[in-house]
Amino acid sequence: MRSFFEECGCSRTTRCPHPYTIRFRDALGEQREEAGYGTQDDGIERLTQIYAEKRKTAPSVAEARRELGQQTVAEYAKQRRPRQRRMTEYSTGWHVDSSVNVHIIPRLGS
Known part of the structure; x- marks a missing residue:
C-alpha cells in the first residue's frame, strides 16, 4: 500500500502551497507517514526510493530486521x-x- 495526498481545506485545490504527505508500509508491515513534500513529484520520488530499497534488501536481512524491530x-x-x-x-x-x-x-x- 502506498499513497500520497495533501491535507488542506483550501478552496484552490490546484497550486495549493500546503505540503504533500506520503503513506506507506515499512519493513515491519506497519503504516508510516512522511510529510513535507512540496510537489506530487517529490512525494512520488520518495515512494519510489522506499520501494526500491525494499526490493534490493535480501529476504534474510529483511527477516532479521523484522525480528530485531519486535x-x-x-x-x-x-x-x-x-x-x-x-x-x-x-x-x-x-x-x-x-x-x-x-x-x-x-x-x-x-
Whole structure:
C-alpha cells in the first residue's frame, strides 16, 4: 500500500502551497507517514526510493530486521551481552549489566 495526498481545506485545490504527505508500509508491515513534500513529484520520488530499497534488501536481512524491530530493549541486551568479547566478569561485565538494568531499561522502557 502506498499513497500520497495533501491535507488542506483550501478552496484552490490546484497550486495549493500546503505540503504533500506520503503513506506507506515499512519493513515491519506497519503504516508510516512522511510529510513535507512540496510537489506530487517529490512525494512520488520518495515512494519510489522506499520501494526500491525494499526490493534490493535480501529476504534474510529483511527477516532479521523484522525480528530485531519486535524485540524489547531488555531482550536485546540479554542476547547481545554474551556475544560481546570476553570481559572480565567480576568488573566490566557486572558494570555493563548494572548500567543496562539500572539506567537504560528504566528510561527507555522494556
